[in-house]
Amino acid sequence: MTHADRRSRIIALVMPLRTDMYVPVRMEIAASVTTEARRHGYDILLVTDDEGPEGVRRASGPADGVILTDVVPGDPRIPALRARGTPAVLIGLPDDPRQLSCVDEDFAAAGALCADHLADLRHRDVGFIGYGSDVHKRHAEYAERTLAGFRERAEQRGVRFLYRPCEGTYDSTARTLTRILADRPGTTGFVVQNEAAIGPLLGLLQALGRSVPGDASVVALCPAQLAEQHTPALTTVSGPARELGRVAVGQMMRRLTAARRGGPPADERVLVTPTLTIRQSSKATP
Numbered sequence: 001m002t003h004a005d006r007r008s009r010i011i012a013l014v015m016p017l018r019t020d021m022y023v024p025v026r027m028e029i030a031a032s033v034t035t036e037a038r039r040h041g042y043d044i045l046l047v048t049d050d051e052g053p054e055g056v057r058r059a060s061g062p063a064d065g066v067i068l069t070d071v072v073p074g075d076p077r078i079p080a081l082r083a084r085g086t087p088a089v090l091i092g093l094p095d096d097p098r099q100l101s102c103v104d105e106d107f108a109a110a111g112a113l114c115a116d117h118l119a120d121l122r123h124r125d126v127g128f129i130g131y132g133s134d135v136h137k138r139h140a141e142y143a144e145r146t147l148a149g150f151r152e153r154a155e156q157r158g159v160r161f162l163y164r165p166c167e168g169t170y171d172s173t174a175r176t177l178t179r180i181l182a183d184r185p186g187t188t189g190f191v192v193q194n195e196a197a198i199g200p201l202l203g204l205l206q207a208l209g210r211s212v213p214g215d216a217s218v219v220a221l222c223p224a225q226l227a228e229q230h231t232p233a234l235t236t237v238s239g240p241a242r243e244l245g246r247v248a249v250g251q252m253m254r255r256l257t258a259a260r261r262g263g264p265p266a267d268e269r270v271l272v273t274p275t276l277t278i279r280q281s282s283k284a285t286p
Contacts, residue, residue: 032245111149123189168196
């Protein structure tokens with residue numbers, strides 16, 4: 001019996017949760033997927049362990065379809081999905097999108113928005129504080145594509161920048177900031193990609209006598225609810241987490257319908273635009 005012949009009314013959402021991730025955003029995506037799936041009469045089987053291809057094969061057993069997150073280049077879970085013949089949607093961009101639909105935030109656009117905002121405010125030296133080593137070891141696309149988009153736009157706008165990875169603890173953020181200011185003392189703008197480093201950075205700048213936004217502007221890649229917990233409230237570039245879940249379920253419904261009808265589904269690729277929200281942490285340099 002093929003997936004097209006039976007209907008469990010279950011969709012598996014494979015969403016590994018790791019300590020280096022900002023979990024609230026993941027849970028917002030999961031909540032959006034669950035709510036949208038219920039609108040179509042489906043329940044969600046949430047798989048949070050990182051079990052690789054075996055986890056995908058196990059999850060696809062009872063499910064009509066699989067939504068896979070945290071996609072990386074050469075992701076070994078994708079061939080396992082294809083081999084099962086399970087209708088699949090990715091939240092993330094695969095190397096090879098054949099037989100798949102995918103949706104993701106336009107992370108390159110997010111990086112470009114950060115560069116444009118600071119360039120518009122006449123900042124010419126910027127420090128970019130990224131994620132720690134574990135994120136880069138697995139080549140997480142959200143980190144790499146954001147940095148690539150920032151780098152390209154910064155070069156176009158004449159903004160010099162230093163990129164430094166950071167584990168996000170207070171001590172690692174202090175070391176990162178010290179390195180940036182030692183190498184580029186005139187740095188007046190900061191982009192923070194690692195959510196855990198935001199609070200330490202604001203405290204460290206204050207301790208150094210650099211007021212935000214008077215002496216340094218800070219732009220964070222984070223959701224609005226986190227931005228508004230800080231003082232000053234942070235200028236942010238935010239991804240539409242709920243929209244990702246809504247689009248992914250819509251793609252899944254179309255793939256399931258095509259499978260039941262015996263025809264090949266259309267492979268869809270959607271990039272959702274992020275939003276720049278200007279708050280109190282950024283202003284023009286003198």
